[in-house]
Amino acid sequence: MAEKLLMTHCSSFLLPPPFTNGKNSSSPTTYALIILNQHLPRFSPLLWDHGNLYSAAKIRLCADGGANRLFDNMPELFPLEDNASLIRERYKPDVIKGDMDSIRPDVLSFYKDLGTEIVNNSDDQDTTDLHKCITYVRDFVSDEDKPNVSRIHFATSNPISKEGYIGFVCLVELLHFANLNTCVFFSGLQLCILVAGALGGRFDHEMGNVNTLCHFSTTRIILLSDDCLIQLLPSSQRHEIHIQSSVEGPHCGLIPIGAPSGSSTTTGLQWDLDDTEMRFGGLVSTSNIVNGEIVTVRSDSDLLWTISLKKQP
Numbered sequence: 001m002a003e004k005l006l007m008t009h010c011s012s013f014l015l016p017p018p019f020t021n022g023k024n025s026s027s028p029t030t031y032a033l034i035i036l037n038q039h040l041p042r043f044s045p046l047l048w049d050h051g052n053l054y055s056a057a058k059i060r061l062c063a064d065g066g067a068n069r070l071f072d073n074m075p076e077l078f079p080l081e082d083n084a085s086l087i088r089e090r091y092k093p094d095v096i097k098g099d100m101d102s103i104r105p106d107v108l109s110f111y112k113d114l115g116t117e118i119v120n121n122s123d124d125q126d127t128t129d130l131h132k133c134i135t136y137v138r139d140f141v142s143d144e145d146k147p148n149v150s151r152i153h154f155a156t157s158n159p160i161s162k163e164g165y166i167g168f169v170c171l172v173e174l175l176h177f178a179n180l181n182t183c184v185f186f187s188g189l190q191l192c193i194l195v196a197g198a199l200g201g202r203f204d205h206e207m208g209n210v211n212t213l214c215h216f217s218t219t220r221i222i223l224l225s226d227d228c229l230i231q232l233l234p235s236s237q238r239h240e241i242h243i244q245s246s247v248e249g250p251h252c253g254l255i256p257i258g259a260p261s262g263s264s265t266t267t268g269l270q271w272d273l274d275d276t277e278m279r280f281g282g283l284v285s286t287s288n289i290v291n292g293e294i295v296t297v298r299s300d301s302d303l304l305w306t307i308s309l310k311k312q313p
């Protein structure tokens with residue numbers, strides 16, 4: 001059986017800037033931030049700035065009512081500053097997208113006047129606002145990375161022929177059609193979508209957010225709240241999770257989602273799995289504990305990885 005490729009994970013976006021630069025990361029990351037209509041995490045300004053500091057491409061979106069949270073709650077995260085308007089201008093989203101049934105009119109006109117792009121998808125009542133925003137980010141990033149002859153480098157230094165270029169574009173379209181994350185191929189940049197406010201309140205929304213991870217399973221998406229982080233570990237790869245113990249852990253979980261897992265194997269946990277079966281109604285690994293700096297996971301099914309976030313980094 002072919003060896004699975006290694007996928008590494010590191011929550012360095014939760015670390016203050018001086019420590020994040022390239023730490024434990026095999027390739028530079030392009031972060032996008034989506035703010036949902038749920039409690040704005042205290043570290044949101046940090047997530048926001050990861051678009052700025054180390055990324056070539058970056059974008060910040062609010063999913064419909066997420067704009068109310070940004071407007072109302074971002075100033076509260078700066079108790080020493082008394083001018084809320086200045087804070088709101090500093091944290092202007094690039095895009096507000098959704099079915100627009102939750103954003104308040106005053107918030108909509110405030111950001112519209114600042115130049116935020118408003119995308120009204122009220123005609124689509126079958127996908128969530130988070131889903132709509134992820135679609136936007138993926139299109140945005142792949143547009144930025146559209147193949148440009150001068151940027152395509154092959155193993156040889158020969159200039160690329162017209163036929164080669166056309167072949168490459170076809171490959172890209174094919175990969176796109178197959179729902180693969182094409183941007184990785186072009187620039188070496190890895191897209192990672194951070195989703196703030198994904199948990200709490202309504203369980204149907206939480207499940208909808210988890211479902212979005214499964215729908216876009218080839219895109220790195222991280223759901224965040226003040227208390228925890230959730231991401232999908234696709235079964236097509238083996239995983240190495242580099243624990244940032246100053247900000248995350250020790251409590252963690254591995255949960256088969258969508259289908260039972262016939263065999264999962266881990267290292268680095270207090271209760272490691274060893275070719276273990278997991279299913280709802282049987283065993284799922286909750287209330288587990290990370291033991292060291294690296295957790296490895298291999299499974300025949302997609303698993304959700306969740307880890308607690310520390311209150312005081």
Ligand SMILES: Nc1ncnc2c1ncn2[C@@H]1O[C@H](COP(=O)(O)OP(=O)(O)OP(=O)(O)O)[C@@H](O)[C@H]1O
Binds near residue numbers: 131197206
């Ligand atoms: N309580 C919640 N918990 C987790 N995520 C949430 C919650 N509320 C909203 N969200 C997320 O924020 C996004 C935008 O929220 P918003 O309230 O604008 O959605 P909505 O489509 O108007 O919801 P609904 O019409 O079902 O009340 C949602 O798509 C969802 O991903």
Ligand SMILES: Cc1ncc(C[n+]2csc(CCO)c2C)c(N)n1
Binds near residue numbers: 125128
């Ligand atoms: C079977 C089924 N269940 C629920 C909805 C409703 N719904 C799902 S996503 C969405 C948009 C929310 O912004 C709405 C209204 C549907 N369409 N189909």
